[in-house]
Amino acid sequence: xxxxxxxxxxxxxxxxxxxxxRNLPRLAGHEQGSKSIRQCVEACMETGVEFLTLYAFSSxxxxxxxxxxxxxxxxxxxxxxxxxxxxxxEGVRLRAIGRLEDLPPPCRRKLQxxxxxxxxxxxLQVILALSYSGRTEILDAVKSIARDATEGSLCAxxxxxxxxxxxxxxxxxxxxxxxxxxxGEMRISNFLLWQLSYTEIHVTKKLWPDFGKADFLEALEDFxxxxxxxxxx
Ligand code: IPE
Ligand code: IPE
Ligand code: MG
Numbered sequence: 001x002x003x004x005x006x007x008x009x010x011x012x013x014x015x016x017x018x019x020x021x022r023n024l025p026r027l028a029g030h031e032q033g034s035k036s037i038r039q040c041v042e043a044c045m046e047t048g049v050e051f052l053t054l055y056a057f058s059s060x061x062x063x064x065x066x067x068x069x070x071x072x073x074x075x076x077x078x079x080x081x082x083x084x085x086x087x088x089x090e091g092v093r094l095r096a097i098g099r100l101e102d103l104p105p106p107c108r109r110k111l112q113x114x115x116x117x118x119x120x121x122x123x124l125q126v127i128l129a130l131s132y133s134g135r136t137e138i139l140d141a142v143k144s145i146a147r148d149a150t151e152g153s154l155c156a157x158x159x160x161x162x163x164x165x166x167x168x169x170x171x172x173x174x175x176x177x178x179x180x181x182x183x184g185e186m187r188i189s190n191f192l193l194w195q196l197s198y199t200e201i202h203v204t205k206k207l208w209p210d211f212g213k214a215d216f217l218e219a220l221e222d223f224x225x226x227x228x229x230x231x232x233x
Contacts (some may be wrong), residue, residue, distance in 0.1 A: 003225050005177035007051035009199070010040065011191055014183025014207030027071040032209035034079050042175075043216040044124050051125045051173060055191050059099065059133035073107050076130070084117060092124030096126045097169035098132035127173065134193030141167035170195055178223045179211065180216075182208045200226045 012033060019029030037054065044052050057072060080094075087094055094114050103111065111130075144167050148154040165171065175195045181187075184205040188196065202219040204211070 001047070001220055003046050003224055004220065005200075005223055006043065007053070007174050007176045008040075008047065008049050008178045009053040009055070009176035009192060011179070011181040011185075011189060012036070012208040012211075013054045013181060013185055013189075015209060017183060018207040018209040020157070024144065026068055026207045027075075029207075029209055030068075030072055030075055034075055036182070036208055036211045037079075039211070040216050041124065041212045042128060042212045043220075045090065045092075045221060047217075049098065051127065051176075053097075053127040053129060053173075053176060053192070055189075057098075057130050057132070058190060059102075059131055059136060060190065062131070070104075073104050075108050075109050076103075080107075080114050084114050085113065085117050087121070087126075093118045093121040093123075093125045095127045096130055097126060097127055097137075098130040099136065100130060102131040125173070127170075129191070132169075132191070133189045134188075137169055138164075138194055149225045151156060165194070168194060175199065178219065180204070180219045182206050182211050198228070199232050200228065228233065 015029035015033040016026045017029070018032065019026050022028075040052060045051075056076070058185075061072075062069060086092075094111075096111055096115060097177060100108060100111065111128075141164055143161070145154060145159060149156070170192070175197065176192065176199045179191075179196060179199045179201045181201070181203045184203060186203055192199075200223050202222045204219070206215055
C-alpha cells in the first residue's frame, strides 16, 4: 500500500443487530464486539497507523436501557483490566476523549490508571471516545474561549481554527484521515464533528462483531484509491 493513514477513526456499530440475528441478548453482541478491537489494533501496528480512535459510547447512548448501559460499563472495565499488560508490552498508549466525569467511578479510575500507565508509549495511540458528543466537545471549547474573552486574555481576532482545535479533547492529535463505519449506516452520529472535515469515509455492511483484520485492511485499500483534494483541483 502506498499511503497509510496516520489516523483512523471507527464508529463501531452493529453489535445489537449481530446479537439479535442470533437470538442473543444485545450484551452478547457488545461482548463479541470488544474482540474486534484487538484485530484492528493488530492491523494498525502491522501497517504503521499511528492513531486509532474508537467510538465506544456516545452521550446519546445513556438513553439506552439501564441494563445495557451498566453491562457496557462493566465490559469497559473488564476490557481495561484484561488489556493493560498487553498495551504496556506492545507499546500502545491509551487515551480517552469525552465527558469522562459521566462514567461510573470504578470505570473512570481504571481508565485513568491505564492511560497513566501507558502514557510514555509511542508505537500506537488508541483513543477511546466515551460519553462522547461532537457538539458537546465544540460547546465546551466555545465556553472556554468565551471565559478567556470575558477575563480579557483573548479577543475576537485571536479566535482561529487552530485556537478552536487546541480547546477540543483532541488537542495535539491530527485529524482522522479515514473514518470507518460498520453495519451500513451512512451517518456520523455526533462523532468528531470538527475533526472529520476532510476525512475519507469508508462504510461497510459488516456488523462490528464480524469486523476483522482483513476488513480493516480492505478499508485501508479503499483509502489508497481515494484522491484527496481538500478543496483544490
Ligand atoms: C454499537 O452497536 C455499540 C454502541 C453503540 C455502544 P449498537 O449497540 O449500536 O448496535 P445496533 O446498531 O443496535 O445494531
Ligand atoms: C454510534 O452508534 C455510537 C457508537 C458506535 C458508540 P449508535 O448506534 O449509537 O448511532 P445511531 O443511533 O445509529 O445513529
Ligand atoms: Mg447502533
